[in-house]
Amino acid sequence: MQFDRCESQCIHEEAVAAVSGKMLSGEEAQSLADTFKTLADPNRVKIIFSLMHQELCVCDLAAVIGASDSAVSHQLRMLRNQKLVKFRREGKILYYSLADEHIDTLLKQGLKHISHSKEWAARFLEFI
Amino acid sequence: MQFDRCESQCIHEEAVAAVSGKMLSGEEAQSLADTFKTLADPNRVKIIFSLMHQELCVCDLAAVIGASDSAVSHQLRMLRNQKLVKFRREGKILYYSLADEHIDTLLKQGLKHISHSKEWAARFLEFI
């Protein structure tokens, strides 16, 4: 492949070749990164965490996480684009909920990693 | 609680109270966000993905993901700080590997979410 593009002398050629053969494409890595990026903000984490318990409208979410309606609406757009949440309309009110159960698992897996270093994380894993 | 801080009129009070009682603190939400933020970059995703297959040194990683040694080193620091990777020294060379098996699961869970909309993701889930 393009070993010549590498600037270093220390390459283990077989290892590099083996892993390169299985590597994600740039676009694939970007998609995965975008998925995690969606959960890479404390307010969005709080939104997902809230919706794990029950569906909520925009201003309920704003009240729960302590942000403005507008800020929450902006974040919800991102969560919608990444298909992490869905909504149903009832008159003027939009009720948001998680798009599927994988989101739930994804957040729990994050908590599981944190529980290695922080005690509080283990507590949440018991109750959700 | 601090319902008076909310700017809206549409609050479902019981729902907000119920969820508020279980809500993550700001610090806790930040820790969770930081965990996901660590995987929110395509080059870091590629690094983790590489290390799922085998341990690699810094310049191997640079060759595999197509970035400079320096860029990779900067990213590895972040992955180290968040305890996603560990390393062992052998002479001048540092061999990096995943810190534990939860990282593996975390990335797979991301792939599982993507596989809802992208076919390629399902293929990776079969082989890793």
Next chain:
DNA sequence: TGTTCATATGAGCACTTGTTCATGTATTTA
């Protein structure tokens, strides 16, 4: 129809992120 309310959206701005480039550090080897 006009008003109100719940939510969405665009512009603008402070802050953050990821890279490059130059330099520093630690280990091996001459």
Next chain:
DNA sequence: TAAATACATGAACAAGTGCTCATATGAACA
């Protein structure tokens, strides 16, 4: 000890993010 190698780090800068504020949309109701 001096030079070379593998990696780390700091500064600096372009690009991206998340908020606020002002405005738009769309549904209900008088």
